[in-house]
Amino acid sequence: AQSVTQPDIHITVSEGASLELRCNYSYGATPYLFWYVQSPGQGLQLLLKYFSGDTLVQGIKGFEAEFKRSQSSFNLRKPSVHWSDAAEYFCAVGPYNYGQNFVFGPGTRLSVLP
Amino acid sequence: EAGVAQSPRYKIIEKRQSVAFWCNPISGHATLYWYQQILGQGPKLLIQFQNNGVVDDSQLPKDRFSAERLKGVDSTLKIQPAKLEDSAVYLCASSPPSGIQETQYFGPGTRLLVL
Numbered sequence: 001a002q003s004v005t006q007p008d009i010h011i012t013v014s015e016g017a018s019l020e021l022r023c024n025y026s027y028g029a030t031p032y033l034f035w036y037v038q039s040p041g042q043g044l045q046l047l048l049k050y051f052s053g054d055t056l057v058q059g060i061k062g063f064e065a066e067f068k069r070s071q072s073s074f075n076l077r078k079p080s081v082h083w084s085d086a087a088e089y090f091c092a093v094g095p096y097n098y099g100q101n102f103v104f105g106p107g108t109r110l111s112v113l114p
Numbered sequence: 115e116a117g118v119a120q121s122p123r124y125k126i127i128e129k130r131q132s133v134a135f136w137c138n139p140i141s142g143h144a145t146l147y148w149y150q151q152i153l154g155q156g157p158k159l160l161i162q163f164q165n166n167g168v169v170d171d172s173q174l175p176k177d178r179f180s181a182e183r184l185k186g187v188d189s190t191l192k193i194q195p196a197k198l199e200d201s202a203v204y205l206c207a208s209s210p211p212s213g214i215q216e217t218q219y220f221g222p223g224t225r226l227l228v229l
Contacts (some may be wrong), residue, residue, distance in 0.1 A: 004156075028227070031148075034217070036220075041222070041225075042222055042223075043118070043205060043220035043222045043223050044157070044218075045206075045220070046217055046218075046219075049217060054199050059152040065200070080128070090156050092156075101159045101170060101173075101220065102147075102159060103161070104156030104157050105156050106154075106155055106156050107154075107155070107156050
């Protein structure tokens, strides 16, 4: 069964600093990978997704993620963090066959220091 | 384009009571999902509908949870009777009928507290 791990429960960075959130997956085939962001009291918003092709994916709000098959990773990055980026970030793997589910990681909470 | 609508936004009940949540997906979206998100965890899929048929409900606690999607549009998730461990945010999501890899669009969620 597919699974997703996010090793960092909580990360704190200073505003303007760079950010990398880690995501590792376990999957039996080419994965379909997603990053979502959840602000307090809100639903999940899609940041970016990877289906195939270029392994570096650009998303909204200046985020990007790189798919590395050899490391089973799909890390999220941003070169300069803004205070409004403080939120919970979820990595997810999507199904490649009917009958399988989307599986979300446990999330990484990002705090931003002024 | 209107997003996924959910109501109520908040609900407080006592254990053993019943509760129902409503979701209206984005117009034209054939697939609808209900997730349970316990505090500090990622969302867990409870049930997935394709139009008005159930695709997957393997993680739905069927002794107390039920869901329906009449007419293939909006959906209702019910808990009866509620337990303390049902305290969570219940998220509804929908996706267009283009394939299984389609992006899910989430509603704001219903936050349930069971006392």
